[in-house]
Amino acid sequence: MKISARNTIKGTIKSVTEGAINAEITLEIAPGIEVVSIITKSSADNLGLKPGKVAYAVIKSSEVMIAIDE
Numbered sequence: 001m002k003i004s005a006r007n008t009i010k011g012t013i014k015s016v017t018e019g020a021i022n023a024e025i026t027l028e029i030a031p032g033i034e035v036v037s038i039i040t041k042s043s044a045d046n047l048g049l050k051p052g053k054v055a056y057a058v059i060k061s062s063e064v065m066i067a068i069d070e
Protein backbone atom coordinates (compact mmCIF):
# COMPACT_ATOMS: atom_id res chain seq x y z
CA MET A 1 0.00 0.00 0.00
CA LYS A 2 1.25 3.48 -0.87
CA ILE A 3 -0.65 6.52 0.30
CA SER A 4 0.13 10.22 0.57
CA ALA A 5 -1.14 10.53 4.15
CA ARG A 6 1.76 10.51 6.59
CA ASN A 7 -0.10 9.07 9.55
CA THR A 8 -1.11 5.42 9.23
CA ILE A 9 -1.58 3.17 12.23
CA LYS A 10 -1.80 -0.60 11.82
CA GLY A 11 -4.22 -2.52 14.01
CA THR A 12 -6.71 -5.35 14.25
CA ILE A 13 -10.43 -4.80 13.79
CA LYS A 14 -12.12 -5.38 17.13
CA SER A 15 -15.70 -4.72 16.06
CA VAL A 16 -17.87 -3.60 13.16
CA THR A 17 -21.24 -2.11 14.04
CA GLU A 18 -23.36 -1.58 10.94
CA GLY A 19 -26.25 0.82 10.63
CA ALA A 20 -28.50 1.51 7.65
CA ILE A 21 -26.00 3.94 6.05
CA ASN A 22 -22.78 3.92 8.09
CA ALA A 23 -20.57 1.46 9.92
CA GLU A 24 -18.58 2.08 13.10
CA ILE A 25 -15.20 0.36 12.95
CA THR A 26 -13.19 -0.16 16.15
CA LEU A 27 -9.51 -0.81 15.48
CA GLU A 28 -7.30 -2.03 18.32
CA ILE A 29 -3.82 -0.58 17.72
CA ALA A 30 -2.26 -1.88 20.96
CA PRO A 31 -3.65 -3.82 23.93
CA GLY A 32 -6.38 -1.60 25.40
CA ILE A 33 -5.83 1.23 22.87
CA GLU A 34 -8.50 1.70 20.21
CA VAL A 35 -9.27 4.03 17.33
CA VAL A 36 -12.89 4.32 16.18
CA SER A 37 -13.95 5.45 12.73
CA ILE A 38 -17.31 5.96 11.06
CA ILE A 39 -17.33 5.07 7.35
CA THR A 40 -20.08 4.26 4.90
CA LYS A 41 -21.59 0.79 5.13
CA SER A 42 -20.83 0.22 1.45
CA SER A 43 -17.13 1.03 2.04
CA ALA A 44 -17.00 -1.42 4.96
CA ASP A 45 -18.63 -4.07 2.77
CA ASN A 46 -16.28 -3.39 -0.18
CA LEU A 47 -13.23 -3.69 2.12
CA GLY A 48 -14.58 -6.86 3.70
CA LEU A 49 -14.07 -5.46 7.20
CA LYS A 50 -14.58 -8.13 9.86
CA PRO A 51 -13.34 -8.57 13.44
CA GLY A 52 -9.85 -10.05 13.52
CA LYS A 53 -8.81 -8.62 10.15
CA VAL A 54 -5.72 -6.38 10.00
CA ALA A 55 -6.47 -2.83 8.82
CA TYR A 56 -4.97 0.64 8.97
CA ALA A 57 -6.26 3.88 10.45
CA VAL A 58 -5.26 6.62 8.01
CA ILE A 59 -5.25 10.06 9.62
CA LYS A 60 -4.99 13.20 7.54
CA SER A 61 -2.72 15.37 9.64
CA SER A 62 -4.35 18.65 8.61
CA GLU A 63 -7.56 17.44 10.29
CA VAL A 64 -6.11 16.46 13.70
CA MET A 65 -6.38 18.95 16.57
CA ILE A 66 -4.80 18.75 20.01
CA ALA A 67 -6.52 19.90 23.23
CA ILE A 68 -5.71 19.98 26.94
CA ASP A 69 -7.66 20.35 30.17
CA GLU A 70 -6.61 23.36 32.23
